[in-house]
Amino acid sequence: MKLKRKFIKTKSPYLAVKTHVNGDFPNDLVALHNFEGGYCGVSKVENNSINLCYITNFKTFKKYKDIEEFQQKVVLKNKYLKVVFSNTAPVFEQPLSISQISFEDKKPIENHVLMCGDTAALIHPLCGNGMSMAIRSAQIASLLIIEFFNSETPNRETLEKQYLREWNKAFKSRLKIGHVVAALFNQPKISEVLMQGLKWFPFILPHIIKRTHGKLMKVK
């Protein structure tokens, strides 16, 4: 069944590249570095590998012939990324890439289908937490569906209304803030000023992080 959802019809300007490398990197650090047209996350993952994952816009990327040239000429202009990329050895034969990542508004319910995770909305990876949003939205849906099948919910319409209400309560505001933060960091000049500002006033950062992340999930 094809849902013909609105966001599918719009071309998305984002693509992402991910690879694993071997080298030295602290276990307890998740680093995020920006470059012209995008940003790159660096963190330790399984098998002691380092995950390098960057997202960029197609407009910047298409000026270069391939990933290698883009990395050399754009990504590695960031001195921190240059250190990471230059002092590590690839684990993957080739980096993985995906395009058409859509951050457009989606609907958490369409055609009476309760959407969970990325199908309901995709938060900018800059804010992180997409995986936890997927788990949390699945928890909200499951608990409501159990109530529905236990006849505690009068009908399907009420179930859908409840899901929409709880989904909005859990995610709407953090998605909005995520959009604003990502839009600001997408502007090279503004992004530089913001980074400088955050260096001078580091106490602001936890407030931004708090507003793009949810509360601790309770097991019910």
Ligand SMILES: Cc1cc2nc3c(=O)[nH]c(=O)nc-3n(C[C@H](O)[C@H](O)[C@H](O)COP(=O)(O)OP(=O)(O)OC[C@H]3O[C@@H](n4cnc5c(N)ncnc54)[C@H](O)[C@@H]3O)c2cc1C
């Ligand atoms: C570049 C990038 C970096 C990210 N970095 C982070 C991060 O650091 N931390 C974080 O928390 N989140 C991150 N995210 C977001 C995170 O990956 C997603 O939010 C999360 O994986 C969503 O989970 P999901 O279950 O909704 O979808 P997915 O994890 O995409 O799972 C959907 C599954 O369904 C399968 N599938 C699709 N169609 C069909 C079909 N027709 N039949 C059967 N199976 C099908 C797919 O193959 C896939 O396995 C990032 C996202 C991107 C794009």
